[in-house]
Amino acid sequence: MSRERLPRPAPIGLEEYRARRRALMDALPPRSAVLLPAAALVTRSRDSDFPFRQDSDFHYLTGFPEPDALLLLLPGRAEGECVLFCQDRDPTMEAWTGLRLGAEGAVSRYGIEQAFENGEREERLAALLDGRETLYLPLDDEAALALAESLRGELLAKQRQGAVAPRAFADVSALIHERRLIKSEAELALLRHAAEISARAHRRAMALAAPGLAEYHLQAELEHEFLWQGASGPAYASIVGGGANACVLHYIENRAPLRDGDLVLIDAGAEFDLYAGDITRTFPVNGRFSAPQRALYEVVLRAQERAVAAVRPGVTLVEIHDGVVRDLTAGLIALGLLEGDLDACIAEQRYRRFYLHSTSHWLGLDVHDVGTYRREGQARPLEPGMVITVEPGLYLPDEDDIPEAYRGIGIRIEDDVAVTAEGHEVLSAGVPKRVEEIEALMVGS
Numbered sequence: 001m002s003r004e005r006l007p008r009p010a011p012i013g014l015e016e017y018r019a020r021r022r023a024l025m026d027a028l029p030p031r032s033a034v035l036l037p038a039a040a041l042v043t044r045s046r047d048s049d050f051p052f053r054q055d056s057d058f059h060y061l062t063g064f065p066e067p068d069a070l071l072l073l074l075p076g077r078a079e080g081e082c083v084l085f086c087q088d089r090d091p092t093m094e095a096w097t098g099l100r101l102g103a104e105g106a107v108s109r110y111g112i113e114q115a116f117e118n119g120e121r122e123e124r125l126a127a128l129l130d131g132r133e134t135l136y137l138p139l140d141d142e143a144a145l146a147l148a149e150s151l152r153g154e155l156l157a158k159q160r161q162g163a164v165a166p167r168a169f170a171d172v173s174a175l176i177h178e179r180r181l182i183k184s185e186a187e188l189a190l191l192r193h194a195a196e197i198s199a200r201a202h203r204r205a206m207a208l209a210a211p212g213l214a215e216y217h218l219q220a221e222l223e224h225e226f227l228w229q230g231a232s233g234p235a236y237a238s239i240v241g242g243g244a245n246a247c248v249l250h251y252i253e254n255r256a257p258l259r260d261g262d263l264v265l266i267d268a269g270a271e272f273d274l275y276a277g278d279i280t281r282t283f284p285v286n287g288r289f290s291a292p293q294r295a296l297y298e299v300v301l302r303a304q305e306r307a308v309a310a311v312r313p314g315v316t317l318v319e320i321h322d323g324v325v326r327d328l329t330a331g332l333i334a335l336g337l338l339e340g341d342l343d344a345c346i347a348e349q350r351y352r353r354f355y356l357h358s359t360s361h362w363l364g365l366d367v368h369d370v371g372t373y374r375r376e377g378q379a380r381p382l383e384p385g386m387v388i389t390v391e392p393g394l395y396l397p398d399e400d401d402i403p404e405a406y407r408g409i410g411i412r413i414e415d416d417v418a419v420t421a422e423g424h425e426v427l428s429a430g431v432p433k434r435v436e437e438i439e440a441l442m443v444g445s
Helices: 015-025 058-063 091-097 102-110 120-131 140-154 173-180 187-206 215-226 243-245 291-309 317-334 342-347 435-444
Strands: 030-039 043-045 070-073 080-088 113-118 134-139 168-171 239-242 261-270 268-271 281-286 388-392 392-394 411-414 414-418 424-426
Touching: 015 058, 015 070, 030 058, 030 120, 030 140, 043 411, 058 173, 058 215, 070 120, 070 261, 080 102, 080 120, 102 113, 102 342, 113 120, 120 140, 134 140, 134 317, 168 173, 168 411, 187 215, 187 261, 187 268, 187 414, 187 435, 215 239, 215 261, 239 243, 239 414, 243 261, 268 414, 281 291, 281 411, 281 435, 291 317, 291 388, 291 392, 291 414, 291 424
Parallel strands: 030 134, 080 113, 134 168
Antiparallel strands: 030 070, 070 080, 239 261, 261 281, 388 414, 392 411, 414 424
């Protein structure tokens, strides 16, 4: 296997983070403020923590990489509209867990206008919010709500001294998420890179697959490539499902042997600078599709390729999904796995026994990224800068009424697709999905 290392794309610049904060503040009503906490460390077992991963919204606005920070946006404040509280510099703790940026580092390296260490939170926070009528925060974050209530209570207690407490709390998440839905050129470069790393990992797994290995062997190859290429690791729990395990949509045990004659489904993607890749491929363990496997695979492939081709501005995900449903249902009828008229099978949703999920989701800082799918009750049209997955599948249970040749076969094919002004760009095109291409890679390796 090639040990080539991909060149790293440029990180998102400080000016882009500043522009994001500016756009959010410009959307707020007068005398408002934003309070947004960073992610916290999570204990894994006694003295060890899970690897830290920054909160996506906090990262989107700051790029600041440390836990236990707090962002305040205070439009119109003369001393600085962006204030960050961060971990205290602590030589003892830093000897154990690494250097901390501190307030000075937050300002000098991350373009924050004013920063304080967490030791100053108690004395400064309420005063910073004095006079703000509406406080925007993530309303689904219990810790953030508790902090906001405490700060409001502190200001209410000082009303006789002229303090003004926020009258209302409002949800900041929707405002941030609407902006996150449209990716900048810098974000697209990171998503393209995450997809290329993911594609290389899938090719590596295909090339090394063989009967007698276990699912976890392919998982190891995938995640080795992620780390080799500088990704932080998987963007989500890698799925490697051989045989009937491929019919379990979120199968993550990855412990079973890979058997000669079975297919294996891999749904895995790298996370690079917090941006996610998300690719699924299904291929034969022994490098050759059987005739029934190929017939079912071609049904899914035709539906997937037609769905990808349909991606362009103005089209909705509902329209793309409806096309996939029609193609899959027609294929199931042609193979004798469904009976009856095509339109009747669709209207009665008979296909849902074999196709349980939607065709697409947003992709970005989160693998199932944020942003509404509907506006005023209507499916929203795609726009340039949106990034989606396209992932039809068929999952045939191992049950007596299924023809034996098709029992226990699960197939999904998924690509990452950016919407462009002209149509679309397939970010994950670097991993084969046509039968001849897959077999050539596997047999030639």
